[in-house]
Amino acid sequence: MEVKANGPNDESGRIPDGPTKGRIPDGPTNPMVTPLLTDxxxxxxxxxxxxxxxxxxxxxxxxxxxxxxxxxxxxxxxxxxxxxxxxxxxxxxxxxxxxxxxxxxxxxxxxxxxxxxxxxxxxxxxxxxxxxxxxxxxxxxxxxxxxxxxxxxxxxxxxxxxxxxxxxxxxxxxHRFVAGKTKMLLEFGLRRAQGPDGGIGASKYCYIGGFDATSNVAAGRFFGIPLRGTHSHAFVSSYMSLDEIVEKSLQSSDGSSSCEDFVSLVQTWLDKIKWSNSLRGVFVETNQSELAAFTSYALAFPNNFLALVDTYDVIRSGIPNFCAVALALSDLGYKAVGIRLDSGDLAYLSCEARKFFCAIEKEFGVPGFGKTSITASNDLNEETLDALNKQGHEVDAFGIGTYLVTCFTxxxxxxxxxxxxxxxxxxxxxxxxxxxxxxxxxxxxxxxxxxxxxxxxxxxxxxxxxxxxxxxxxxxxxxxxxxxxxxxxxxxxxxxxxxxxxxxxxxxxxxxxxxxxxxxxxxxxxxxxxxxx
Amino acid sequence: MEVKANGPNDESGRIPDGPTKGRIPDGPTNPMVTPLLTDxxxxxxxxxxxxxxxxxxxxxxxxxxxxxxxxxxxxxxxxxxxxxxxxxxxxxxxxxxxxxxxxxxxxxxxxxxxxxxxxxxxxxxxxxxxxxxxxxxxxxxxxxxxxxxxxxxxxxxxxxxxxxxxxxxxxxxxHRFVAGKTKMLLEFGLRRAQGPDGGIGASKYCYIGGFDATSNVAAGRFFGIPLRGTHSHAFVSSYMSLDEIVEKSLQSSDGSSSCEDFVSLVQTWLDKIKWSNSLRGVFVETNQSELAAFTSYALAFPNNFLALVDTYDVIRSGIPNFCAVALALSDLGYKAVGIRLDSGDLAYLSCEARKFFCAIEKEFGVPGFGKTSITASNDLNEETLDALNKQGHEVDAFGIGTYLVTCFTxxxxxxxxxxxxxxxxxxxxxxxxxxxxxxxxxxxxxxxxxxxxxxxxxxxxxxxxxxxxxxxxxxxxxxxxxxxxxxxxxxxxxxxxxxxxxxxxxxxxxxxxxxxxxxxxxxxxxxxxxxxx
Incomplete structure (x- = not known):
């Protein structure tokens, strides 16, 4: 039987069929896997x-x-x-x-x-x-x-x-067993993995083991695994104030109208939330750097707005800022995706966030707002997932990195x-x-x-x-x-x-x-x- | 400044010098490291x-x-x-x-x-x-x-x-600190590493951290790290008896003479050791499959004879068999390298091996035989190295794998x-x-x-x-x-x-x-x- 050497040998990058036994598989995903990769x-x-x-x-x-x-x-x-x-x-x-x-x-x-x-x-x-x-x-x-x-x-x-x-x-x-079948599980481990294809392999094999998606773009491309990701703390802290936002207009979801000053619309909503019956007193002044970052991100991704809300203060800044932007998007026919929590007491914060979302739904009559998605990350593992379950939480999706991909235990x-x-x-x-x-x-x-x-x-x-x-x-x-x-x-x-x-x-x-x-x-x-x- | 895309662009596989600031380095060792390897x-x-x-x-x-x-x-x-x-x-x-x-x-x-x-x-x-x-x-x-x-x-x-x-x-x-400066440290982790370049990276970075050599051939080739390795248990158990050895002749080290039946020379030495004054009663019959494997390995590598001695019984078979082959090699002017222990009480076995070697040196007048090298492996880590030091041992080189390269702790x-x-x-x-x-x-x-x-x-x-x-x-x-x-x-x-x-x-x-x-x-x-x- 003719067996071809490593690597592609036609233009498509694929090795053609073997003479008798069907297609010879392509070479290993990692080109470093050669016959010398041995003792x-x-x-x-x-x-x-x-x-x-x-x-x-x-x-x-x-x-x-x-x-x-x-x-x-x-x-x-x-x-x-x-x-x-x-x-x-x-x-x-x-x-x-x-x-x-x-x-x-x-x-x-x-x-x-x-x-x-x-x-x-x-x-x-x-x-x-x-x-x-x-x-x-x-x-x-x-x-x-x-x-x-x-x-x-x-x-x-x-x-x-x-x-x-x-x-x-x-x-x-x-991890899937502890999290339960209904939760979305996201593999976020590339940065802490044991080397480049430790990361790529982790994405592939975590998907096999029951994860739903990965943040690893290379793995998404190699294997067709769904990709997920929004923004980091650095994105939030890279903004100083709303004055930085120059292009403020946003077309409505159906293209029928345009809001010329989306920033003002967000500010109006923040004020409404602040003085609403059910949420009055929850927060005073939110962080304006964060509000600017969220607004800017929503202008870039009006259909995919998911905000990381813990850069400064989750309850007094992150969640109100998120809701103001989400409600402004809602006015234009867009549905915000949700929030991500990356520090603190995830059980408590997720429950508070859920209450906040439900209060908004009720007070402002936005159907489904109470079900806004909550993603949690931050050094999660089997034990912390189990502890969250025992405490009771409102998390819909977990982003898991270090402990998952390095198999820490x-x-x-x-x-x-x-x-x-x-x-x-x-x-x-x-x-x-x-x-x-x-x-x-x-x-x-x-x-x-x-x-x-x-x-x-x-x-x-x-x-x-x-x-x-x-x-x-x-x-x-x-x-x-x-x-x-x-x-x-x-x-x-x-x-x-x-x-x-x-x-x-x-x-x-x-x-x-x-x-x-x-x-x-x-x-x-x-x-x-x-x-x- | 002109920056070239990933990968080689001339025949030598090297990227030519940049126009103003000297040579642009080659691309990453692992071709999977591309701008898509990100979140x-x-x-x-x-x-x-x-x-x-x-x-x-x-x-x-x-x-x-x-x-x-x-x-x-x-x-x-x-x-x-x-x-x-x-x-x-x-x-x-x-x-x-x-x-x-x-x-x-x-x-x-x-x-x-x-x-x-x-x-x-x-x-x-x-x-x-x-x-x-x-x-x-x-x-x-x-x-x-x-x-x-x-x-x-x-x-x-x-x-x-x-x-x-x-x-x-x-x-x-x-690991180097615990083992001490004088010991040889060998990285043996490829098979248990987290993916292919988890293994290749481990070899490179363990070398930086003070290891002396690796078993990983690909890493040896990529980075010029010294390579070490001899044979496994499977090699030993793949032999049945000395009858399998067909080509029995071995030229002396200086090329001046030839031993027509190296197998008989080994058997003669085994008999001499068995009935020697100081070693009489230590063993009766050694494993003939093992003796055949050692003899065959020595015929292939007369200058580099290092034998794994724990496939059957270290004291009653592995060490006497090794010594018989080593003494036969010595007759022809070759110096055996040593033994590897891969199971059991490494402190005790290394001390027993040393005594055996010293007894051989004394009894048969082979200068330096007492200093024959002893390598130990088998799930070693900082703690076990420390425990060996406390017990006292005669190991010259340590082969360390799983715990080292996966950073188990x-x-x-x-x-x-x-x-x-x-x-x-x-x-x-x-x-x-x-x-x-x-x-x-x-x-x-x-x-x-x-x-x-x-x-x-x-x-x-x-x-x-x-x-x-x-x-x-x-x-x-x-x-x-x-x-x-x-x-x-x-x-x-x-x-x-x-x-x-x-x-x-x-x-x-x-x-x-x-x-x-x-x-x-x-x-x-x-x-x-x-x-x-």
């Missing part, structure tokens, strides 16, 4: 295998993790598409081969370079759980079979591509890559730590479902053992209590590992679904798990 | 500034952090070179402009696209502390001046490029980017949380040194205040106790912020030093700090 020992081992004439021996490796992250009961598997993109385009450039030659000891033979020159993943087979699946410890997420030297070279990049992807998707799913998922078979012989790694002993043999992995279509347990069988069958009783290890056993009679049996890269086996290749389908799979599977837990 | 709100703000005719107003932003990470007393500043590479090549492509146009509301004016089309950083000035410097909270690491709309667009990428870089460099420096550094001045007017961000109130005004930042050339304190002055002078008494805030003040008479005054991107100011541009110089600056500055702390 040096993969090359020293490859050389030693090659030198011993052992490099073509057929090996089977399992990629799995030993423990669910965040002290939880499940993990979301992600990163598969990038793994397949990497494998499909795995090929050394001459520059890369020269670098390897210089890096290995001078005593190494040049024939190894010829070997690397001809190397690709055409003899490799990769089986995987579908991306976005809910998965559990010890069951392989990937099974990779192929000539031992090349499969070893894949170890580090595959681990790198799966580890963080699955960790952050799981973290996103956990557990910054790494410990996926490992273990040799389980070579030349059809089972292999094991022993350890004084029992949890680190690998499970030998090429395995079949199955998910057993009960009567209502809910998953019961995942089991592994040796390749030559019979597969579990619908309606047949089978003895399983209890999923949450290792010392217990339980009989299960499955109503449905699903083979977990599907063939995503068939090599030269002639097997059918699973399609890589679009991101939205992966996200839907995740959300659907989680809804079933959560019911059980 | 959407930077674009909505830019549009609102542009719409209000405010986009060219001259703003000053400070980039700083509020608290040292890891509960420590210092931070290592890193990431500057990537920031300058980004700024120097900041330019939108037509595709990027189209994407922004589609993303912004339809009501936005097309003139904004023309504005973006002409945008670069020629009017931006960037001042920074030199990369690799030891820095402290609240003092700006970067000061960026320029038209407000473009400087806001830079906020997110600059934060992204500085935050993780500085965090992981600091983490590396802390604190996965984010909270750098912020605050507007401090616009049109020469100071600006402030207030907050109910006093630590979050920004310090307004464009600042001068100075490090004051005492008699022996040791740094005493960093101070900030308003731009129009007099700078501190050598020999003149100045009242400073106490560096570790905010409520205290202290008089300082500096013997040397250093301006911390240097001009790395002069825009059109005509100022001289600081060179970007090579990575090794940055590393040396860091190590030198830390040695002075540590003496004081």
């Amino acid at each position: 040096l020992y993969q090359f020293t081992m490859a050389y030693a295998y090659w030198k011993a004439g052992k490099h073509q021996e057929r090996a089977v490796f399992d990629l799995y993790f030993r423990k669910n992250p965040f002290g939880g009961e499940y993990t979301v598997f992600a990163g598969l598409e990038e793994c397949i993109r990497f494998i499909a385009n795995f090929k050394f450039t001459e520059d890369e081969i020269s670098f390897i030659r210089e890096t290995l000891p001078g005593s190494c033979e040049d024939g190894f370079c010829d070997y690397l020159r001809g190397l690709d993943c055409s003899e490799v087979e990769l089986y995987a759980v579908p991306e976005g699946s809910v998965v559990f410890p010890k069951v392989p997420l990937l099974r990779i079979e192929g000539p031992i030297a090349v499969v070893q070279l894949l170890e580090t990049p595959l681990l790198n591509l799966v580890n963080y992807a699955s960790l952050v998707a799981t973290n996103a799913a956990r 557990q910054a790494a998922l410990g996926c490992v890559f273990k040799l389980v078979e070579i030349n059809n012989q089972p292999r094991i790694k022993l350890s004084e730590d029992v949890s680190k002993v690998s499970i030998p043999c090429k395995k079949g992995c199955f998910r057993l479902y009960g009567k209502e279509g809910y998953p019961l347990v995942d089991i592994m069988t040796g390749e030559n053992e019979p597969s579990p069958k619908v309606g047949e009783r089978i003895l399983c290890r209890h999923p949450f209590n290792e010392s217990k056993r339980a009989y299960v009679v499955p109503q449905k049996v699903e083979e977990l590992l599907k063939c995503y890269w068939p090599g030269i086996s002639g097997k059918a290749r699973e399609d890589l679904p679009p991101l939205k389908e992966i996200r839907e799979r995740c959300i659907k599977q989680l809804s079933k798990c959560v019911l059980i837990i | 959407l709100y930077q674009f909505t703000m830019a549009y609102a500034y542009w719409k209000a005719g405010k986009h060219q107003e001259r703003a000053v932003f400070d980039l700083y952090f509020r608290k040292n990470p890891f509960g420590g007393e210092y931070t290592v500043f890193a990431g500057l070179e990537e920031c300058i590479r980004f700024i120097a090549n900041f330019k939108f492509t037509e595709d990027e402009i189209s994407f922004i146009r589609e993303t912004l509301p339809g009501s936005c004016e097309d003139g904004f696209c023309d504005y973006l089309r002409g945008l670069d950083c020629s009017e931006v000035e960037l001042y920074a502390v030199p990369e690799g410097s030891v820095v402290f909270p609240k003092v700006p690491l970067l000061r960026i001046e320029g038209p407000i709309a473009v400087v806001q667009l830079l906020e997110t990428p600059l934060l992204n490029l500085v935050n993780y870089a500085s965090l992981v460099a600091t983490n590396a420096a802390r 604190q996965a984010a550094l909270g750098c912020v980017f605050k507007l401090v001045e616009i049109n020469n007017q100071p600006r402030i961000k207030l907050s109910e949380d006093v630590s979050k109130v920004s310090i307004p005004c464009k600042k001068g930042c100075f490090r004051l040194y005492g008699k022996e050339g040791y740094p005493l304190v960093d101070i900030m002055t308003g731009e129009n205040e007099p700078s501190p002078k050598v020999g003149e008494r100045i009242l400073c805030r106490h560096p570790f106790n905010e409520s205290k003040r202290a008089y300082v008479v500096p013997q040397k005054v250093e301006e911390l912020l240097k001009c790395y991107w002069p825009g059109i100011s005509g100022k001289a541009r600081e060179d970007l030093p090579p990575l090794k110089e940055i590393r040396e600056r860091c190590i030198k500055q830390l040695s002075k700090c540590v003496l004081i702390i």
Whole structure:
């Protein structure tokens, strides 16, 4: 099979279809993901295998993790598409081969370079759980079979591509669980992420885990994820006073009329609010720098007015200023989107904001104003979301950054890559730590479902053992209590590992679904798990 | 000034010299670092500034952090070179402009696209502390001046490029401090890092923070960092027996003779060790799969034989097998490098290994064998290094991965980017949380040194205040106790912020030093700090 080198080779930037097995996927999203993105020992081992004439021996490796992250009961598997993109385009450039030659000891033979020159993943087979699946410890997420030297070279990049992807998707799913299904969740983590594609990866995998949108424009472009964002504190403090606003006119929403002095209209509304029956005394003078910033932003985005209200004082300045601008917009047929709170007691402030909005709706007869959207941000995480729920709040959308994307409470998922078979012989790694002993043999992995279509347990069988069958009783290890056993009679049996890269086996290749389908799979599977837990 | 778009534009992959101010740096190491790698709100703000005719107003932003990470007393500043590479090549492509146009509301004016089309950083000035410097909270690491709309667009990428870089460099420096100056420190984190360039960045910035080498081949190639690595457990378990070794001959180190059956030589040595006076009874039968793997590896790398000895049993198999191969190599004039321990009680096992090596040296008269190198790995971090030191150990080199590169104990550094001045007017961000109130005004930042050339304190002055002078008494805030003040008479005054991107100011541009110089600056500055702390 012909496998193309990394990178595009026609004008559209796409790699054309392979000759026999459908389209070869594009290369990895990050062009830094090359065959050199691996540990040096993969090359020293490859050389030693090659030198011993052992490099073509057929090996089977399992990629799995030993423990669910965040002290939880499940993990979301992600990163598969990038793994397949990497494998499909795995090929050394001459520059890369020269670098390897210089890096290995001078005593190494040049024939190894010829070997690397001809190397690709055409003899490799990769089986995987579908991306976005809910998965559990010890069951392989990937099974990779192929000539031992090349499969070893894949170890580090595959681990790198799966580890963080699955960790952050799981973290996103956990945040979604605490926030509840009805809240909008926005990923705001780019500035604090661990490097540029730590940020881009976070946006992609948080979307899979159930987030609705991201602030990261690059991720929006790469993956088609919805984008969200309005303005920062700096925008507010960059204004001094309303005098700065030169162009003051605003056309009405339907284009039928024009307000020549939108600034005066805003000021009139601020005065009306100030002296209204229900809000009298709540505030005296609002910050004029902030009012100018809001007014200016509304003039730029009359259909998308969302204001950050905590630069100076939320209750006495930010919310009244927002409402004055929103009501002026309403006069012209526009509907303001809402506010963002980025500091202080978010539960209290959101409830006060809601009261304020409801009072405005009632007093000035603006239908729906009470439902103006409230977004909250500021170092949110699972715990603070839970605390907000317990206190009671009126937040509609959460913007979550640092704790989400860096997986602050557990910054790494410990996926490992273990040799389980070579030349059809089972292999094991022993350890004084029992949890680190690998499970030998090429395995079949199955998910057993009960009567209502809910998953019961995942089991592994040796390749030559019979597969579990619908309606047949089978003895399983209890999923949450290792010392217990339980009989299960499955109503449905699903083979977990599907063939995503068939090599030269002639097997059918699973399609890589679009991101939205992966996200839907995740959300659907989680809804079933959560019911059980 | 002509600023070139991202990416190479001649055959060497290098951007040619700029017309007036010397060479324009190459683009960012990661091609994903483009002007779209930012939050959407930077674009909505830019549009609102542009719409209000405010986009060219001259703003000053400070980039700083509020608290040292890891509960420590210092931070290592890193990431500057990537920031300058980004700024120097900041330019939108037509595709990027189209994407922004589609993303912004339809009501936005097309003139904004023309504005973006002409945008670069020629009017931006960037001042920074030199990369690799030891820095402290609240003092700006970067000061960026320029038209407000473009400087806001830079906020997110600059934060992204500085935050993780500085965090992981600091983490590396802390590991170096605990390990001590004489130990070899190897960064092994790629497989657990947060995404591909989380791994590549970790390798670079751990090197700056005082590590000696990495396992990450891509990072070795990008940055010239020394590479290290030998083999894994899978290599060991991929062998069944010595019968697998077909090519058994090995030439002597000086080429003068050849051993036709190196396998038999190894077996002979294993037998000698087994029945030697001092080691009799330590082991009975070693694992033959392991012995085969070691022998095969030595045949491939006779000058670089380093064996992972914990696949089966360190004391009863791994170490005796290693010694047998090492002594066989020694017969042929080669010197084995050492062993790696990757599990178990590293303090105990390293001491046992050392005793074994010393016994071999004595019994068989092999000079220097007792000093055979011992590398330890397996989830090491500051605490475990400290515990090893307290227990007493014989480890010469540490391989550190997960905890180092993901900064497990604190996965984010909270750098912020605050507007401090616009049109020469100071600006402030207030907050109910006093630590979050920004310090307004464009600042001068100075490090004051005492008699022996040791740094005493960093101070900030308003731009129009007099700078501190050598020999003149100045009242400073106490560096570790905010409520205290202290008089300082500096013997040397250093301006911390240097001009790395002069825009059109005509100022001289600081060179970007090579990575090794940055590393040396860091190590030198830390040695002075540590003496004081």
